[in-house]
Amino acid sequence: MKRRLWVQSAAAACIASPSFWARAQPGSAGKKIVLGQSAAFSGPASALGEKFKQGAMLQFDKANAHGGVGGRLIELKSLDDGYEPDRCAANTKAFIEQGVSALFGYIGTPTSLAALPLATAAKLPFIAPFTGAEALRTPFNRQVFHVRASYFDETAEIVKQLLAVGIKRIAVFHQNDSYGKAGLEGVTRALKPHDLAPTGLGTVERNTTAIEAAVASIMASKPDAIVQISAYKSCAAFIRAARKAGFGGTFYNVSFVGTQALAQELGADARGVVVSQVMPFPFTPVTILSGEYLAAGHAAQGDKFEPNYSSMEGYVAAKVLLEALHRGGQGSDALIQGLEAMHDFNAGGFFVDFNPQKHTGSKFVELTILQEDGRVRR
Known part of the structure; x- marks a missing residue:
């Protein structure tokens, strides 16, 4: 190719x-x-x-x-x-x-x-x-x-990568609207053939950073990785809060998050965060x-x-x-x-x-x- x-x-x-x-x-x-x-x-x-x-x-x-x-x-x-x-x-x-x-x-x-x-x-x-x-x-x-490419394409690639390294406990943090639900459906579809489902869920309202309830819900499920389907400010707020709560796994985001905007929001906390891309480097x-x-x-x-x-x-x-x-x-x-x-x-x-x-x-x-x-x- x-x-x-x-x-x-x-x-x-x-x-x-x-x-x-x-x-x-x-x-x-x-x-x-x-x-x-x-x-x-x-x-x-x-x-x-x-x-x-x-x-x-x-x-x-x-x-x-x-x-x-x-x-x-x-x-x-x-x-x-x-x-x-x-x-x-x-x-x-x-x-x-x-x-x-x-x-x-x-x-x-x-x-x-x-x-x-x-x-x-x-x-x-x-x-x-x-x-x-x-x-x-x-x-x-x-x-x-x-x-x-579609969110189904992106989340399929994310799940494929996670399963390839043996990670099966995957939670989803998503925006509580059609965008977030589309991403959640993509993760769920990608997991289903492997008899798996998201281990935990948490939501955030569009254009807000009220992520406290989502952090508590997802952390209670003890995931090894968290897929995020939201915009950069709420995703950055969630990452900081989850790490402060003791999460040591990896965060995955779909392209809509805004890669550079997320990196700028996180500063040094961006290290290790994965983002799927649908455009050339x-x-x-x-x-x-x-x-x-x-x-x-x-x-x-x-x-x-x-x-x-x-x-x-x-x-x-x-x-x-x-x-x-x-x-x-x-x-x-x-x-x-x-x-x-x-x-x-x-x-x-x-x-x-x-x-x-x-x-x-x-x-x-x-x-x-x-x-x-x-x-x-x-």
Whole structure:
């Protein structure tokens, strides 16, 4: 598989060339392709929305600097929902009324689920939501396209790793909403074939760090490992409290936690915390895509650029959307057709595979471990 990645990755290099971006068509000057994004830009999950947008804008700014797509510039309209479903629904209604071309880069499961019926009714493409929840994948919805692997994929990899080293007493700390329940279901499904189930459960309410009851409940079950399905602030609070209560095992998190945000919250306490990832390693140029991302970030922000997984996801999502626009066109149906034409698309060592019956583009998952200095090790 690695050999295949490198053999085919050379094809992605041409996508980064100016000639690729400059494919302008006459008669469309002054017009824009407007995208709507509802995300958390305030509150305890704000780093996720901010970083995703920063990564996406590296792609969109570059495209616009070379004339946009078909002579049309890309405009990303972003509204803050604070990671709250009602606010997200209101933002989505506003985007629909404004006549945006597509909805892009929504952050989170409960918010994306609030937007989904609105996008479906309006027949708007709903592209690259930052969530791995199965409820957004099943049943199949023609409007929705996922660039990342699912939480079932991530939790299956986590459980596989734990069982491989003989750990069977696995507890789950999860957000008390659709996101947390999706992760819990993933862990439960992965354990079931081995006649196992979570040894203990604890919950936290969205956008809070009230984890005391969850710590007491989970510690009473005497787990050897704890899988966390929540955002970075509550997960960091839980880790500190559980260690203070005497837990000596390992913490595992799914990608939505926000890897760098979690590391920054924990400081030296981050050492040994495991996070599953659904995007390529963003800190060194281990793939053509990573090298392109790092170069774009440093060109835009200089020494202030701080690579991380959340902005890498925004970067990849925007690259996929731009490729679809080049392939299909700018109307809703044309954009969907462009996405569905991306069979085994090589983004530079990271592959996205869509077709008319398959809108989940990747199942890539790997595990990383945090170090006490905030670095991430594969």
